[in-house]
Amino acid sequence: xxxxxxxxxxxxxxxxxxxxxxxxxxxxxxxxxxxxxxxxxxxxxxxxxxxxxxxxxxxxxxxxxxxxxxxxxxxxxxxxxxxxxxxxxxxxxxxxxxxxxxxxxxxxxxxxxxxxxxxxxxxxxxxxxxxxxxxxxxxxxxxxxxxxxxxxxxxxxxxxxxxxxxxxxxxxxxxxxxxxxxxxxxxxxxxxxxxxxxxxxxxxxxxxxxxxxxxxxxxxxxxxxxxxxxxxxxxxxxxxxxxxxxxxxxxxxxxxxxxxxxxxxxxxxxxxxxxxxxxxxxxxxxxxxxxxxxxxxxxxxxxxxxxxxxxxxxxxxxxxxxxxxxxxxxxxxxxxxxxxxxxxxxxxxxxxxxxxxxxxxxxxxxxxxxxxxxxxxxxxxxxxxxxxxxxxxxxxxxxxxxxxxxxxxxxxxxxxxxxxxxxxxxxxxxxxxxxxxxxxxxxxxxxxxxxxxxxxxxxxxxxxxxxxxxxxxxxxxxxxxxxxxxxxxxxxxxxxxxxxxxxxxxxxxxxxxxxxxxxxxxxxxxxxxxxxxxxxxxxxxxxxxxxxxxxxxxxxxxxxxxxxxxxxxxxxxxxxxxxxxxxxxxxxxxxxxxxxxxxxxxxxxxxxxxxxxxxxxxxxxxxxxxxxxxxxxxxxxxxxxxxxxxxxxxxxxxxxxxxxxxxxxxxxxxxx
Numbered sequence: 024x025x026x027x028x029x030x031x032x033x034x035x036x037x038x039x040x041x042x043x044x045x046x047x048x049x050x051x052x053x054x055x056x057x058x059x060x061x062x063x064x065x066x067x068x069x070x071x072x073x074x075x076x077x078x079x080x081x082x083x084x085x086x087x088x089x090x091x092x093x094x095x096x097x098x099x100x101x102x103x104x105x106x107x108x109x110x111x112x113x114x115x116x117x118x119x120x121x122x123x124x125x126x127x128x129x130x131x132x133x134x135x136x137x138x139x140x141x142x143x144x145x146x147x148x149x150x151x152x153x154x155x156x157x158x159x160x161x162x163x164x165x166x167x168x169x170x171x172x173x174x175x176x177x178x179x180x181x182x183x184x185x186x187x188x189x190x191x192x193x194x195x196x197x198x199x200x201x202x203x204x205x206x207x208x209x210x211x212x213x214x215x216x217x218x219x220x221x222x223x224x225x226x227x228x229x230x231x232x233x234x235x236x237x238x239x240x241x242x243x244x245x246x247x248x249x250x251x252x253x254x255x256x257x258x259x260x261x262x263x264x265x266x267x268x269x270x271x272x273x274x275x276x277x278x279x280x281x282x283x284x285x286x287x288x289x290x291x292x293x294x295x296x297x298x299x300x301x302x303x304x305x306x307x308x309x310x311x312x313x314x315x316x317x318x319x320x321x322x323x324x325x326x327x328x329x330x331x332x333x334x335x336x337x338x339x340x341x342x343x344x345x346x347x348x349x350x351x352x353x354x355x356x357x358x359x360x361x362x363x364x365x366x367x368x369x370x371x372x373x374x375x376x377x378x379x380x381x382x383x384x385x386x387x388x389x390x391x392x393x394x395x396x397x398x399x400x401x402x403x404x405x406x407x408x409x410x411x412x413x414x415x416x417x418x419x420x421x422x423x424x425x426x427x428x429x430x431x432x433x434x435x436x437x438x439x440x441x442x443x444x445x446x447x448x449x450x451x452x453x454x455x456x457x458x459x460x461x462x463x464x465x466x467x468x469x470x471x472x473x474x475x476x477x478x479x480x481x482x483x484x485x486x487x488x489x490x491x492x493x494x495x496x497x498x499x500x501x502x503x504x505x506x507x508x509x510x511x512x513x514x515x516x517x518x519x520x521x522x523x524x525x526x527x528x529x530x531x532x533x534x535x536x537x538x539x540x541x542x543x544x545x546x547x548x549x550x551x552x553x554x555x556x557x558x559x560x561x562x563x564x565x566x567x568x569x570x571x572x573x574x575x576x577x578x579x580x581x582x583x584x585x586x587x588x589x590x591x592x593x594x595x596x597x598x599x600x601x602x603x604x605x606x607x608x609x610x611x612x613x614x615x616x617x618x619x620x621x622x623x624x625x626x627x628x629x630x631x632x633x634x635x636x637x638x639x640x641x642x643x644x645x646x647x648x649x650x651x652x653x654x655x656x657x658x659x660x661x662x663x664x665x666x667x668x669x670x671x672x673x674x675x676x677x678x679x680x681x682x683x684x685x686x687x688x689x690x691x692x693x694x695x
Contacts, residue, residue, distance in 0.1 A: 052088050053115070058328050061085050063353040064114040067361060070148030071130075073161055078125045082132055082146050083354060084324045085115025089135040092119060093143060098129045098153015098160060098281060099253070129158040134324050141323040147358060149268055150365070151283035154253055156246040156268045160283025164369070167288040169295055175371050178301045180237070180401045183434070183497035183544060184602035187592055188305065189236040190505055191549035192262065193244060193276045198568050201575035202226045210276050210289045213239075214296035222579035230578075232300055234552060234585070235592040238403070239297065240305040240376055242506050244290070246271040248314040249565065252280035260571060262506060262564040264378060265314030265344070269362050272370075294371050303373035305403065306366055310350070310359050311382040311410075312342035319346075329355050331415050341382050343411035350387040351416060359387060360394050367398055380406025381423040382414060385430065388422040392432040405500055405544070408435035408492075427474075427492045434544055436500040439487050440470025444503045444534050451509070451517045451561070456646040457530045457537070457687065458519050461621035467644070468615060468624060473499035473543030475606040479615045493543070495606055502546035503534045509561050512554040526648075528554070529687040532587055532667045533644060536689040539591040540601050540642055542609055552588040553578040590669035598637055600630040608633055616654065622647040623684065627656070630693075637693040645684040652681045655692060664691035 055061055064083050072079040080092050090111075093103040109117035131143035145152060151160040180186070197204035197212030201220045204227060206212035218226045225233050243263030250259050252274045263273060272290040274280030297304050313319040316338050321329040331349045333339040338346040349355050366372045375395075380388065388406075395402045408424030419426070424435045438448070443466035446453035454460040456467045465484040472480060473496035474488070482490050493499040504511040511534055515527045522530070531554060539545055548555070550573050557563050560570050578585055595601050603609050612629035625643035630636070641660070643653050657679030665674050666685035677692055684690045 053085055053111075055086060058349075058352055061325075061328060061354065062114040063357070064116050066114075066116070069116070070146060070150060071159060071161065073125070073163065075124045075126065077120055077122045078161060079118065079120045080109060080130070080132075081116055081118045082109065082324060083114075083116050084134050086325070087111075087117070087134040087136060088138070090117040091133050091140075093131050093133065094125070095129040095131070095158055098158050098283070099155065104128070125161045126163060128161045129153050130161065131158045132324065136326060142318065144320040144323045145268055146324060147321055148270065148361075150270050150369075151287060152246060152268055152271050152274075153283055154274060154281045155251065156248075156271060156274070162284045162287075164287070167284050167291060169288065169292040172291060172295060175295045175298055177371070177373055177399070177401065178237070178298060178303055180303070182604050183401075183403055184542075184604050185596070186238055186403060187236045187539075187545045187547070187595065188238045188240050189231060189234070189547050189549055190240040190242065192242050192506065192571065193273075194260070194568070195571050195573050196549065197227060197573075199572040199574055202573065203575075206278075208276065209278060210244075210272075210286075210293040211278070214293050214300075220575035220579060222576060224575060224578045224582070226575050226578075228296070228300060231302055234589050235596065236302065236547070238303045238305050238374065240307060240374075240546075242307045243309055244273050244276065244306065245269050245308070246273050250275040255280070258567060260565055260567055264309050264564065266309050266312070267314055267320070269308075269310065270365055291370060298371070304371075305374035305376055306372045307376045307378065308363065309378040310362070311348055311377075311379040312344045312346050313348070314344075316346040321348075325354075328352065329358075333415060339413075339415050341410040341412045341414035342379055347382050347410075347414060350383040351420070356387045356390060359383075360391050363391055364394055364398065367395060367402060373401070374403035374405075377404065377406030379410055380433075380435070381408050381410040381421050383422050384416060384420045385422050385426060386420075388433055389429075389431050392430070396432055403434070403544075404432065405434035405436070409438070424492055425488070427498055428494050430498070434498045434500050435492070436502060436546075437470055437474050437493075437543070439466055439474060439485060440537075440541070441502055441504070442486055443467040443470055444537055445511060445514050446518055448508050451514070454518050456622065456624075456644070457533045458515060458522075459622065459646060459648060464621045464624060467537070470501060470537070470543075471541045471624070471626065472496075472609050472613060473501060473541065475499070475542070475609055477610055477613070493606075496542045496603060496609060497544055499543035500546050501538050501541045501543035502548075503538050504548045504551060505546070506548065507562075509559070510548065510555045510557055511551055512556050513559050517559065526687065528581075528584065529667050529685075532584065533646065533687055533689055535588050536591060536664065536691075537644055539588070539595050540689075540691070542601070542603055542613070545595065547588075549573065550577075552585045553581040554584055587667065587669055590671070591664075594663070594669070594671065598630065598635050598640075599633050600628040600635040600637060600640055603633055616641075616643075618651075618653060620647065620651055623651045623653065625653045625684075637695060639694040641690075641692040643684045643690040645686060645688055645690075647686060649686050650683045652683050653690075655679050655682050658694045660692040660694055662690070662692050664689055666690075
């Protein structure tokens, strides 16, 4: 009897404690056996919804004991104006509606776990922030739209094979005084018309137009961690691959990072001005990891869920940046899809380059592409088909290059052709086809056909791939250099130190010719068109401006290289034979010419079959340090590229038979 009384008293006390906890938290704590048991929120309104009469906060945090939002007058420092409790509702979403006008206020969330409040953070869905992205900012997005924003139109694009991308860093383009920009290092610097170098060369926006590229690729311009926006008067630099707030533009490129609306309105004006000038804009997105692990926004609100775990239960690290996200989990897949859709709908983005795409699962990437293409089928999605370390997810599930056939409407970078052109990327003294390497002929041919299936390519002799991995040519990114690793010019200096500047220029031009006349989607690193150098620095992610900045005096000094690239781009845009839209067309209309030398590749294109005004085309690349000959079919040929010179009016004539190809150079003949 006494034991029964004690038991009843104990139960009553327990019920009282539970009741008290429920009154304090207004909810009961949910316990889940594993992350797959977490509820999936089906709505599309996470984050903040503002109107002058009410503001609603919604945060997904199923396992939290409590959640509160703190309101502030400023984006940094100061005591909170108020702390308000959110209530847990269906599908793990905490919400609160404040029926007053909160315009201009700042906010941060705190989640409670194990009786302790985690750090104050924004939430993953935050769309406007104060300085350094530490607090959300309540703004009226309608007021951020530039004039005629609703009439903004994407420049015309018939198919992805027409794309020619120019990859750049916002700060690099205008921070050097030679840019002539009135907005050095800012979004507005990229769209400032009429800027010139001291030598009178066009810079910035006019340079992009003069060169003729179709897209600019902005390496990360979402809000990242590395730059302290309160100290912009001091020299700071970072590429930005350390994500903080994925759905907010970076503040250090704006005129006022303290104002959450300013960076948004300036970013939109940048996009619109690019569009008005016939150029599309691609956003570099880095969903594969976050800049912090334990302390990240995701982890403070929903510990562990958004990340993959290693065998010991810690953060797995296929990104080599401390963690990797778990795209296969429903709420992170949902996040990626909604985030990219948001950038399209709010900022009119035209494409996405997915950093370390090989970390993400195939289903997520296909879901992303399907969602974006349902908005506009001309939105271009491409990424790095690899990861930087081991992942606990089976590689068969990952969007790595070899699995490209399972991806729909998504392209991958071809490291095969990149390293065939210039040599193994991490072996600094290794030569490539352009610099005399005699082992890369089949790899180069593989690049020429954009990693598609072709009967004349020996797939047993490719540098990295064992089979064709691009089902169609627009799923292959053809490139020779990017922000990562050495610039092409620096690489030639390292791998061919004995070569003269003139000899290296010939190799450099040959590389550009290969990229711009091969099938697939062309991708260029900003400044490659005038021998950009980073003084030999390979990984310049946090090197100073002195290393990363574009020195526009080089455009004048190496004007012939710029003109060469400009004319090659014009040829590619004018002649569809260089950008065929199907693997079947390439198989039928691109035929390799037999050559005995491993440093000589030549082929013919049947332009007439794909509607080209050049009915037949012969292309040859000679990577040897001496001239070599090729056998050309009989015909009335006009030479348009020879020995590092381009002239579509004709450099000379040829009637067929043997013709020399200059050392380290390309030869192109056409029959009209």
